[in-house]
Amino acid sequence: MSDELDLLRRANPAPAHGPHFGDGPLDHRAERRLELLLEGDDRRRPRLRDPRVRLRIPRARLWWGLAATAVVVAITLTAVLGAPGSPPAVAAPRPLAVRAHSTAVPLDRMAALAAAAAAGGSPGLRKGTHVQSWSLGMSDDKPPVTLPEERVVRWNADDGHTELVVATDPRHPGRPVLTDEGGVPRLVADGRVLSRTAFPPSWSDAPPEARPPHEPAALRAYLAETAHPGTGTGSGSGSLTTSELLDAVQQLLDHWTLGASESAALVRILADAEGLSPAGQVTDRLGRPGQAYACGTPGVRHMLILDPRTGAVLGLEATFTRDDPRYGVKAGDVMEYSAWMR
Known part of the structure; x- marks a missing residue:
């Protein structure tokens, strides 16, 4: 809509x-x-x-x-x-709409499809990410504003990496984009480089910087350590709620571009999670077809979007389910959305 x-x-x-x-x-x-x-x-x-x-x-x-x-x-x-002297305001994007009368594929079936897609062993795991995000900037004295950004992280052979952040919104190519660069919301040209940073070599054996495993049990422990740092990869693996699991998945995908084997293991873990229900077919904000799976927490609805052919995670969306007058948000406003690309 x-x-x-x-x-x-x-x-x-x-x-x-x-x-x-x-x-x-x-x-x-x-x-x-x-x-x-x-x-x-x-x-x-x-x-x-x-x-x-x-x-x-x-x-x-x-x-x-x-x-x-x-x-x-x-x-x-x-x-x-807004009018002269008033704070900037942009309507929050609408939640993704599930296609009416579409077929909802159970996660068990999606796990089988992902395992079949991983049989050939490609594509492979790659450190770094390419993600388009929309987040709702909120404060108690200004209306909420939607901030679209694209972030590309690439790692070098010496374990150094670069991060490029650009203000862009693929839903409206060529149009000005709102940013809060410098702490003041304002319009900038589409494609404006907000930051370009080079980081020195670094290495960590802790998730999510450590290389993720491609076996479901090991990856589940890895995600538990991502959600609860310092607990050890062997403990706390069964204590993740579904919302915590999705948060850990987001952190993982903000560091790594998963290969087919890692995606298959991840879908197997998601299939075992409680409360993640198939919702039907959607078209994500980059125009890609996907299968949606939803779960709720107090005040927020989470939606996971998977590639219907490979099970790869295409996106995650969090939507308010009730009004919050303190920040000027209403039920149905999208709190944040991330769309990952290879």
Whole structure:
């Protein structure tokens, strides 16, 4: 479902992607309709053939186009940034919609599909990540704002790594993006580099920096250590709630791009988790088909999106299920969303 800004943009009388702008020429149909209108009034018929009038028509159209565009820009900026002197505000993205009457694949079945996809051994595990995220910035004295970012982490042979963070929203390519860089929400150009950082060589044998195993039992202990650092990979492996498990999965995917074997082991663990129910087919925010699985905690609904062919995790979404007037959020607002890519 389109958000409020999409509805506003569709009301724009001169959309940026349209074939004609306000100061462009009329097409043949519009020119003919204009001529018929003017011929309907005897007093105006001679003026249609007056070359001075023909020169004035595009000029009037130009001024009208500029005025209309200025009005739409002003309305759009007011909707995005608020009135002068007010804090910026952007509507939270809508939750992913499950396709009506779609087939919901049980996680046991998905685990079998993932195991079959991993039989060939590719793709392989890779350290680093490429993730697109939308998060809701909240404070008790300003309206919430949605902050879209893309982050790419790449590791070098010497165990050093780089992190690139860019302000971009693939749902609206080319449009300005809201960021809170510097602590002040503002619009920046699509693709604006927010940070580019190089980190010196480092190594850790603790999750999630340590290499993840590809056996379900070992990976379950690894995720338990990720959720509860310092407990040891051999303890606490059975104490994870489903929400804690999903949080650990997010940390894992923010450090590693899983191979087919690790993805198959992860889906097997998810299939054994309590309360993670199949919801049906969805299209994620990057336009990819997926199978959705949902669970709830007080005030929040979590949705996991898996690739229907391989079982790889495509995304995680957290949505408010009740209003919170302290931060200006309502039930149905997306708290955060992450979409991982290879």
